[in-house]
Amino acid sequence: MAVCARLCGVGPSRGCRRRQQRRDPAETAAADSEPDTDLEEERIEAGAAELCGEWGGRSSSPSPPPRCSLLELPPELLVEIFASLPGTDLPNLAQVCTKFCRILHNDTIWRRRCREVLHRYRHILGLWQPDIGPYGGLLNVVVDGLFIIGWMYLPPHDPHVDDPMRFKPLFRIHLMERKSATVECMYGHRGPHNGHIQIVKKDEFSTKCNQTEHHRMSGGRQEEFRTWLREEWGRTLEDIFHEHMQELILMKFIYTSQYDNCLTYRRIYLPLSHPDDLIRPGLFKGTYGSHGLEIVMLSFHGRHARVTKITGDPNIPAGQQTVEVDLMHPIQLPTVDDLYNFNELSRIILEAQEEVHREQRQPEGRTEDGEGSGEGSRPPTEVREPEPGSEGAAALKEEPLQFVLPVGVSSRNENYPRTCRICFFGTGLIAGHGFTSPERTPGVFILFDDDRFGFIWLELKSFSLYSRVQATFRNADAPSPQAFEEMLKNIQSLTS
Structure with a gap:
């Protein structure tokens, strides 16, 4: 550190004292109040030359020593050098010049400080x-x-x-x-x-x-x-x-x-992304009627997508699964003219619900005629979205579909998208104040684009719009799918 101090002008050296003596008070005050890049570089190079001169005096070679300056080193090398110094010396080093100050704001240095010093x-x-x-x-x-x-x-x-x-x-x-x-x-x-x-x-x-x-x-x-x-x-x-x-x-x-x-x-993880996911999972902001906007997490689990509350309200607390989407049951919406009719949408959703219940009553892996079903015999983790060639997968490749809210469905945000890519049957969690009498009710999940989706709550006659949180979060990805699943169980158990 003594060598670095002499090169950087941080610590005491004979060269530094001589230069300070040659300055008048006004020059010294100006230099202390605002760093000058030229003066800093001259000081650093002079210190380096003095140090090189001392080394050259001990050598028998008459050739002058080469010029050396820390400022000429690439930033990547300076990051490695500074990261190896004691954390208590870094604030002083940051005052040497603007270049050092910028480099010392590098996350690599301070992550190492977290590991070694703190x-x-x-x-x-x-x-x-x-x-x-x-x-x-x-x-x-x-x-x-x-x-x-x-x-x-x-x-x-x-x-x-x-x-x-x-x-x-x-x-x-x-x-x-x-x-x-x-x-x-x-x-x-x-x-x-x-x-x-x-x-x-x-x-x-x-x-x-x-x-x-x-x-x-x-x-x-x-x-x-x-x-x-x-x-x-x-x-x-x-x-x-x-x-x-x-x-x-x-x-x-x-x-x-x-x-x-x-x-x-308590720690939470961001869900791991899979190439077959319908859209990239992550955090979203959603409207919840009189409760305002809340933060939720969209994640994919085989045949289903889940929306978990990160923030909550007195009815449905944080940690609960607010929406579950059945990715094996896409819903074909009617034309825009028919979609205005809430009864028509209700009929479509209830028919999808009855189909889901009918399949759940069947023995796993068998159809109504007793033959084996490839879909039922496949492990759920292998199904990430509708099969290639299915109605849902085809809808993703077609032109966007027109979308409007049926008459009578309330929405906090009237600026929802007027086109969508695909819809699925889903259920939403509702409850009384204090999370009393919770139950899952049918609805429809609407995928608008890569960053927005919605959900129509059939029983409540309300619409929630969700928009992706665009902020970047470091050190937040789940280390494994098992760790993410365990995290979801932990945060849900706190409010169950």
Whole structure:
């Protein structure tokens, strides 16, 4: 490190002191306030030349030493060099010049710091779901510059399902300490303050704020409530009082109190993608009537696709499977004129439901005439989407079909696509307040394109539109299909 310090001008050296003595105070102040690339390069090269001169004095060769400068090294090599230095020296190194500062923001360096210097926190990178009653949530923990930061991702304002996700920092961990790491709570309006993180086990950790007074506003709970409405809903209390008052009070209570106490997070994985999947699985934002927008996860499981709630509501909590799609039963929608008639759509869906029930009553692998069925004898994991040549597969290759909502079907978002690719029979989970009397009811899954799908709830006469979350999440892919299935069971069991 002493050699690096002399080359970079970080540590003391005779050359550095001589150059400082030759500067006048104004030049020194200007250099300290704003780095100059030319001066930095001259200083680095001068230090390198001095060092090379010392080495050359010990050699019998009369040839002058070659010029050397760290700035001339390729960034990839500098990343490797800097990654091998102690974490406590990197902040000083970042002040040498703008090039070093940019390189030191490389994730490779800080991921190594997490492994070597802050090994106790290396397990918390990735996606997590907070345990907040039925509401859940989505936390993304990433390396960001000199910190590990936990970002809470929030859906867009209702009903703008195609808008990008919103996010805010909840905590950060300093990466420059050698023996211990400073943890700060970022929640509230008074800036970072002291917090604590406890790793319960590999796939679970908890956070606690040690200075909860930073969460409070001078105007008390009423000011906090109105500020939360503006930030989270984009509307004033008066605008939505008559629609959601009871729900808002409950949500605000949970939202403001969760960081006053110890909050537990459990790891979630993104589903693995398969070439035969209908579309790429992942996270989506969806409309849920008066409950607003919620975050769900689409995944494929052999003959079925499943939509699991990452955020939830008092009726259907987070972790529950909100929609299940039967990929072996595509539905042929009527023409647009007939589709306006809700009774016609209801007839088609109920006929598909009866067909599914009839097949379920048959012995596995046998048809009504007693002959063996190739479809029934095949393991479910081998069926990812309709067979080549089937009605569903053909529909994917044809021109998009016109689509409209039947008269009487309510929708929070009127800007739904007017064409679709294919439809399947499915069931949706409904329940009373507090997840009472849950039951699965028939509906139709509509695939619009690679990034949007919808579901018509037949019994509720309502339509949910889902749009893909476009954010990129690192350290979030499931290590294996078995690990993903186990994760789904774990988050569902928390609210069952």
